[in-house]
Amino acid sequence: MPAHLHPMSEIMEMLVRRGFIWQSFEIYGGMAGFIDYAPLGNGLRRKIEDLWREFFVINERSVEIDTPTVGIEDVFIASGHAEGFTDVAIECSSCGRVFRADHYVKEKLNLEVDPTVEAVKNVVQEFNLKCECGGDFKEPEHINLMFETKIGPGRGKKGYLRPETAQGIFIAFKRLSDYFRNKLPFGVAQIGRAYRNEISPRQGVIRLREFNQAELEFFCHPGEKRHPEFDRYADDVVTLVDKFDKEHRVTLREAVEKGIIAHELLAYFVGKTRRFLLAAGIRDEKLRFRQHKDDERAHYAVDCWDAEVLLSYGWIEVVGIADRSDYDLSRHTQFSREDLSVFVPYDEPVKVKRRRVVPNIPKLGPAFRDRAKKIAEELEKLEDAGDEVVLTINGEEIKVPSEYYEIREVEEEVHGERVVPHVIEPSFGLDRITYAVLEHAFDTDTVDGEERRVLRLERRLAPVQVAVLPLLSRDEFVEEAETIAGELRENGIYTELDITGSIGRRYRRYDEIGTPFCITIDHQTFEDGTVTIRDRDSTSQVRVKKSELVRIIQELLNSGKSITEFGEVFRP
């Protein structure tokens, strides 16, 4: 079906033609699941990243790091991602449906099967297992949704392209905790690529095999899932769809009080995420937060809220805000044997009275010889003891009479406890957000009886911020335009100079790519040193002095101010 029949085709056509996104590997026929960020799309995505940094790094108690996109196998065994791939799948040779073998066997035969190719193969043969459609299954195979690679020459060491940026943060946790001088809570962000070898990439940029994530891992005390700045968003009214599909329009404070959102910290990030998306130009009425159902959550999550945006594809998940509890740190502790806990001091040291068993070493030594040291260690572990203690040392039962130890009442000061932090993770799909911003900004209206297409991007996100347009292509007009464009560029403003085509045609070009302001050099420029600034959304113009142009443009770009605050409205 030609793309133009699809409802979102008009914008897709524009995005490709004007240089926002292109199909990757196009001259070789393309490959599903990969896109090139063309000049304008790359500019837009970078600016969205910068906006994200402002919200989730600069204005959060967070830092940003950057870790490899290739990970060694151990990481993903610990994280649980590798487990998902050792799952065995069976595919029907007639209808083509693919099932997870262990689930299918459990459901049809009520039988637990080891998730190995051999075991599944045996079960399928033994019970002559058929597909629901009656077809035979092909040979069972491993599902593999991570890209596999080899590190080093020859057989190398097995590695995977990361399926999320988060693991790089968890792995560096000890260093990060030290960096924050072991004081919770703190956040660590990472912006970068991640990879999933999707079975069937679809829907333009919505499901890619290589994609851009911005993730924040916010580490907190398990008993203190609050945020000191919750009040900033507590009164924001949000649309929530809970796991029972019940919709709520409530403030975040109410959502926490009523128990719709599990705790304040999740609610805080729901609020912050919403403000970020609105700042990027997502429409509030096309934004909602949906709670994952119990069977929908990832293996690591205990609660999860997705930000969903209404697009021509329907409601699309663009952010996942998950409470990953201590899952990741505990798993990496277990697999790496590194202690990834944090010492949390109490406000006041607590005095604890307890009984201790104190071994009498001088007596133990001669009596028990080479076993004495071990016995002493075991005795110290005991909370209490009677007249005689029976210990098992190296499989040997040893009776230790009370003369070899004494019971003392001691008072100890406990200054704090070691806890494995919990982590709240807002995880952003930047490609989807970038596309959503474009779709929500895309508009048409009528100017002088003609329809025009205009991209109403937030000013600060526009990839081309200013276009300088000489009214005529005569040398003196072009030279003047070059001078002005040069000055804007020296001040860090993304500026295009465009001298071809009629002025109207050029205005349309920049409307279509969302350039908020056009500077026009006309005859009057040479008389009184003024130029006009044209506003994309209203198409109206004001005259300003050349000497003040840079300052005015900068102020316009960093505010929502109207051009009419800066000069006389100009009507040619």
Add this chain to the structure above:
RNA sequence: GCGCGGGUAGUCUAGUGGUAGGACAACGCCCUUCCGAGGCGUUAGCCCGGGUUCAAAUCCCGGCCCGCGCACCA
């Protein structure tokens, strides 16, 4: 992965076996003009591979890509 539909310049499109056409866009020159003006000119295309045929954009097979449905989406 399965099923259905599709793939012709940058974009959109005409073309059912016989010399691949148009519109818009882009670029150059002229005009010198404030909202896709006009004139002249230029660039540029049959997704890839095989087959049938004297001859394939067109018919057949396979692949790739795009859209939709199913499955998958940690």
